[in-house]
Every structure is written in structure tokens, then in C-alpha cells.
Amino acid sequence: MRALSILLVLFSSTAFSNDTATTLLKPFKQELKQALMAGLQQSPETAVEVCQQQAPALAQRFSVDGVEMGRTSDKLRNPANTAPDWVVPILTQFQSGDLTPVTVALDANTEGYAEPIMVGPPCLTCHGSQLTPQVQQALNEAYPDDHATGYELGQWRGLFWVSYPNQ
Numbered sequence: 001m002r003a004l005s006i007l008l009v010l011f012s013s014t015a016f017s018n019d020t021a022t023t024l025l026k027p028f029k030q031e032l033k034q035a036l037m038a039g040l041q042q043s044p045e046t047a048v049e050v051c052q053q054q055a056p057a058l059a060q061r062f063s064v065d066g067v068e069m070g071r072t073s074d075k076l077r078n079p080a081n082t083a084p085d086w087v088v089p090i091l092t093q094f095q096s097g098d099l100t101p102v103t104v105a106l107d108a109n110t111e112g113y114a115e116p117i118m119v120g121p122p123c124l125t126c127h128g129s130q131l132t133p134q135v136q137q138a139l140n141e142a143y144p145d146d147h148a149t150g151y152e153l154g155q156w157r158g159l160f161w162v163s164y165p166n167q
Contacts, residue, residue: 018103021113024162028062028069037122044125045138051126052142056080066110066165071117073158077139077148087161090114094156106163114161119151127151 035054039047056078059070072083074091083091090102094116101115119127126135129150139146151157 018101018113020164020166021103021111021162022115024062024067024164025069025113025115025160028058029160031058040122040125044132044135048126048135048138048142052078067162068164069160069162071158071160073117073148075147075158077143077146079145084112084161084163086112086163087114087159090159090161094159099156105166109165109167110163111166112161112163114159116159117157119153119155119157121153123151123157124153127157 032055035050035058036047039050055071063069068084070081070084072081072087072091074095076082086104086106090104093100093102094114099116101113103111103113106112125131126139127148127150129152131139131149139149148157
């Protein structure tokens with residue numbers, strides 16, 4: 001009976017946790033998109049700079065009060081975006097085609113959440129299979145070991161993740 005009670009508590013908190021997690025991720029995702037779109041309006045090469053410099057700074061800025069967040073992928077561009085250990089099984093799930101957002105208990109006081117990043121039209125400028133020579137050069141300079149190209153519109157690209165206190 002005790003195990004059933006624990007399961008009910010875990011499952012009943014999942015919807016709340018997803019709401020909490022998506023609320024925590026929302027400003028990071030919005031500001032990142034705005035920064036990347038502004039960079040793209042200047043030039044794709046500027047967008048590469050934005051991605052390299054501002055994206056990590058935004059993740060750091062929103063990682064406060066026990067909250068940590070970021071982005072990762074199975075095809076990394078920036079090695080600093082390597083998945084935390086708890087995210088690795090979710091990457092595997094997403095690779096298999098199951099793109100259902102996931103909430104997991106990390107410990108008694110912390111939950112983690114991950115949701116997919118899908119390739120949209122602007123993403124193809126720097127993540128597609130047909131890059132301009134200027135973009136390819138900017139990527140080679142900023143990310144010499146880049147694995148994050150060759151994507152198609154609508155394809156799964158990576159994931160946003162957040163860990164946060166569950167209280």
C-alpha cells in the first residue's frame with residue numbers, strides 16, 4: 001500500500017512539475033530565440049556569434065535558486081552543452097522517435113524536465129545540410145568539432161532541459 005501511495009504522489013505531481021518546468025524554461029527559450037533572430041537579421045555569421053556567446057550566458061542567467069537549465073543534443077556543436085547524466089536516457093528516448101517531454105525525480109528534492117527542440121526554417125541557416133561558405137567558415141572557426149549540421153525542417157534537433165527544486 002505504501003508503494004502505491006508513493007506512486008500516486010509521483011504521478012500526481014507530474015503535471016504540476018511539467019507546468020513548473022515549462023514556466024522556468026519559457027524566458028530562456030524566448031530570449032534565446034529573440035537573440036538568435038536578431039543575429040540572423042544582421043547576418044548568419046552574427047547568429048553563430050550569438051549562439052556561441054549569448055546562449056550560454058542566458059542559460060547561466062536563468063540558472064538561479066537551485067534551478068539549472070541548458071540545451072543539449074546527440075550531435076553537439078558546443079562541447080560545453082554535453083548532457084548532464086540524468087538527461088542521457090532522455091536523449092536516447094528522443095533518438096528513438098519518442099519525443100514526449102519527460103519529467104524525472106532526480107532526488108527527494110529535485111526534479112528534471114526535458115523537451116525536444118525541433119528544426120524550424122531559421123534553424124536551417126546554421127544547422128541545415130546546405131550551408132553557405134560564409135556560415136560554414138564561421139562555424140569552423142567557432143566550433144572546430146561541430147556535429148550539428150545536416151538537419152532537415154521539422155527534424156528533432158536536441159532538447160532543452162531544466163532541473164529545479166520540487167518544493
